[in-house]
Amino acid sequence: MDDPSLTVRAPVGLSALSLRGLVKSFGGKPAVNGISLEVPAGSFYGLVGPNGAGKTTTLSMATGLLRPDAGTAAVLGVDVWANPLAAKQILGVLPDGVRLFDRLTGEQLLNYSGLLRGLDRDTVAQRARDLLTAFDLAADARTLVVDYSAGMTKKIALAASLVHAPKVLVLDEPFESVDPISAASIRAILTDFVHSGGTVVVSSHVMDLVQRMCDHVAVVARGEILAAGTVDEVRGGASLEDRFVELVGGPGRTEGLSWLHT
Numbered sequence: 124m125d126d127p128s129l130t131v132r133a134p135v136g137l138s139a140l141s142l143r144g145l146v147k148s149f150g151g152k153p154a155v156n157g158i159s160l161e162v163p164a165g166s167f168y169g170l171v172g173p174n175g176a177g178k179t180t181t182l183s184m185a186t187g188l189l190r191p192d193a194g195t196a197a198v199l200g201v202d203v204w205a206n207p208l209a210a211k212q213i214l215g216v217l218p219d220g221v222r223l224f225d226r227l228t229g230e231q232l233l234n235y236s237g238l239l240r241g242l243d244r245d246t247v248a249q250r251a252r253d254l255l256t257a258f259d260l261a262a263d264a265r266t267l268v269v270d271y272s273a274g275m276t277k278k279i280a281l282a283a284s285l286v287h288a289p290k291v292l293v294l295d296e297p298f299e300s301v302d303p304i305s306a307a308s309i310r311a312i313l314t315d316f317v318h319s320g321g322t323v324v325v326s327s328h329v330m331d332l333v334q335r336m337c338d339h340v341a342v343v344a345r346g347e348i349l350a351a352g353t354v355d356e357v358r359g360g361a362s363l364e365d366r367f368v369e370l371v372g373g374p375g376r377t378e379g380l381s382w383l384h385t
């Protein structure tokens with residue numbers, strides 16, 4: 124953290140997200156194989172792993188979107204599956220492959236999301252305007268979400284996940300399809316959120332971004348956690364990217380594609 128005065132105000136020792144022994148199989152094939160993870164309150168936590176590692180499956184179980192075969196998930200001590208309404212009040216979620224009510228305009232979608240969360244009309248209208256401005260979508264507030272680009276859709280979904288002022292944000296690939304200027308402003312919004320006492324968990328494939336942005340990281344592969352801790356602990360003096368490759372295994376073989384050579 125750049126400014127030492129911006130200390131995290133979360134209760135000491137309380138996990139923002141506590142995953143214990145999460146298991147999920149699809150058609151008998153294990154996707155998540157007993158994942159346990161403690162995300163400290165006030166941390167900016169990165170979840171990295173190769174394609175198909177089980178990141179989305181884990182985050183879906185952690186946020187009440189996919190029922191685990193076994194294991195538990197709790198947000199700030201509230202069990203996500205035993206007490207879903209209370210958990211969802213303190214959680215903001217950007218799911219993978221965002222499915223939105225895309226026949227609404229961006230502004231209507233934010234208003235709808237806020238009203239669903241029980242906010243009053245005036246509060247929600249003000250927050251919707253603030254979020255549209257913060258995500259550089261004010262000019263497209265009256266455009267249908269179905270007509271948004273992929274990056275704009277990601278941004279409006281992220282804005283919708285914030286409208287009820289959650290305490291813990293779980294974001295699956297928030298930077299995918301987002302241009303560099305928007306990515307920088309999203310990073311600033313998330314960093315500010317953490318500095319004010321919130322917790323952010325992001326999955327990402329971009330190691331450099333995770334190394335710069337996050338203070339903690341977990342490396343997932345084949346449905347298991349290979350390493351977890353502060354970014355410095357996990358990378359152990361190397362770059363996160365080199366450490367990732369070392370943990371997960373090197374690049375695949377390309378010899379079989381000789382027919383592609385010109």
Ligand SMILES: Nc1ncnc2c1ncn2[C@@H]1O[C@H](COP(=O)(O)OP(=O)(O)OP(=O)(O)O)[C@@H](O)[C@H]1O
Pocket residue numbers: 149150153154172173174175176177178179180181
């Ligand atoms: N609904 C589903 N039905 C069947 N198999 C699934 C389903 N969802 C995920 N899987 C399988 O579970 C495994 C983990 O997938 P998951 O989407 O969690 O990985 P990921 O780490 O998020 O990958 P990526 O980085 O490519 O998004 C994969 O083998 C995937 O094929």
